[in-house]
Amino acid sequence: MNNKTQSVSDLVIRRLPRYYRFLGELAEKGISKISSRELSSLMGLTASQIRQDLNCFGGFGQQGYGYNIILLQEEISKILGYNNLKNTIIIGAGNLGHAIAEGMHFEKRGFNLCGIFDVSKNIIGTKAAGLTVSPMSDLESFCKKKKVSVAVICIPKDSAKSVCKDLISFGIEGIWNFSHCDISEFKDLVKIENVHLGDSLAALGYSLSE
């Protein structure tokens, strides 16, 4: 990664996975290069926005040629750490935990889902995404043995904070937080990505009431 990435804004970072997706779809269709203008009409961004975004990382385009799709996708995947598999667990194997375990294609994004945990006796021992759900009492030894670096929190608000505290003490470096619990007090200890689906729903409500 070059020095330029240091100053890349969060907004640009959040657009990179989207570039990656669109480029992947083009590559699947056998397309090998694309201009910023063509990419812009596809993605609903301006061509200058696209050039500016991709320049943050050194710029991959050639004037008058456009972008080499495969190379650009590879570069974005390196920037996003897709090539560096991180051992990952899910805490909570209810409907949400199952949906995340089975629907997310973790490997494609650089995460190796290797464990799933729950407190419920009815759920422990069942399967999710090919993994057997383990009891929370196994969490510490599992995290340490497998050097787990990422945890996905799919448990209710009440227990989320204490579980996160435990996870950090077990060596977790990143938390993908689906609980409706504010865990920002841990933000100096781990990387936190909160998913507030309610905020997304509210934005839809706003656009409907405009």
Added chain:
Amino acid sequence: MNNKTQSVSDLVIRRLPRYYRFLGELAEKGISKISSRELSSLMGLTASQIRQDLNCFGGFGQQGYGYNIILLQEEISKILGYNNLKNTIIIGAGNLGHAIAEGMHFEKRGFNLCGIFDVSKNIIGTKAAGLTVSPMSDLESFCKKKKVSVAVICIPKDSAKSVCKDLISFGIEGIWNFSHCDISEFKDLVKIENVHLGDSLAALGYSLSE
């Protein structure tokens, strides 16, 4: 809603539900007013950012007094359309559909979840969030009879586009899209809010690889 809202940026809109949440937590604790400075340290925004955001909607604060929490929350709920219940259905009653149906508190955000649909014979007739899962063959009559205005798409990519097309012809005005399918071709016909969980996961991956 005043004229000022016309020019409010998407970013401000997306912060409003967060203000709403934090204000709700304060109100629950019996706190009745708060300064922009106090709110800023709580939310991790600057005080001037908060004043600027809330000024977009006319400004609710009083110099030297701060914000009246109940009034501000009420105003935000009006802006976001929380008071105007919209009949809402979920398409797809797999793990994700169940998780959304049971975990989202639709009513609190202005949505009345009134139906859930699936194609699978094994799922039709089962319960989710107190509703009986209906067959897709009932979709058209249900949408028209109940004047459904919002659909949550929790089905695989392959069938999402054709289902959205049908829903629009049945009178749907807003789509909350969890399928990994790009439905932007319908953006002039319905309001679309896409949930790309993969992009959120990728952002976590980036912050871990920094």
